Amino acid sequence: MDVNIRKASIKDVPRIIELWKSLNLLHRKKFGYDTPLFRHNKKSICLSLYKKYVTKHIQARNSAVFVAESTKMIIGYVIVFVDKLPPILVHDKQGSVGEIFVEEKYRKKGVGRELLSSAERWAKKKGLFSLGLGVCIRNETALSAYRKFGFSEHHLKMSKIIK
Numbered sequence: 001m002d003v004n005i006r007k008a009s010i011k012d013v014p015r016i017i018e019l020w021k022s023l024n025l026l027h028r029k030k031f032g033y034d035t036p037l038f039r040h041n042k043k044s045i046c047l048s049l050y051k052k053y054v055t056k057h058i059q060a061r062n063s064a065v066f067v068a069e070s071t072k073m074i075i076g077y078v079i080v081f082v083d084k085l086p087p088i089l090v091h092d093k094q095g096s097v098g099e100i101f102v103e104e105k106y107r108k109k110g111v112g113r114e115l116l117s118s119a120e121r122w123a124k125k126k127g128l129f130s131l132g133l134g135v136c137i138r139n140e141t142a143l144s145a146y147r148k149f150g151f152s153e154h155h156l157k158m159s160k161i162i163k
Helices: 010-031 043-059 111-125 140-149
Strands: 004-007 063-070 073-084 093-102 131-133
Touching: 004 111, 010 043, 010 063, 010 073, 010 093, 043 063, 043 073, 063 111, 073 111, 093 111, 111 131, 111 140
Parallel strands: 093 131
Antiparallel strands: 004 063, 063 073, 073 093
């Protein structure tokens, strides 16, 4: 399969938003996120805020968005940024993958690996020591893929709904 990975531009934002909608639908259907995740009930407000979020990462110096294209269609994306850690640590910054998503029909074909490789290269160019990411603990497919790419469990973040 012929896939091109490149840095995203502002013109890519509408397609990234469409993919983001699919990512959220996947999380709701497959992993049971039935509680509201968004602070606004109006879909248009959420989309507007997400558009600002993606645009910020495309334009910022300490973040990047990469897209995967197949036959001129964006089929996946990754957002990576510099994450500041406590200044007492030897390595007080790390790269963080904020989101990664590949359309279902293109999964298990190396697209995610290419996106992660682009994020890793970007982090190395920034002089960062490590690259981290978060993943739903029930997403065995993603956990397996990340392990194959060289990620390992380091910390476990736990949450409790208190409202």
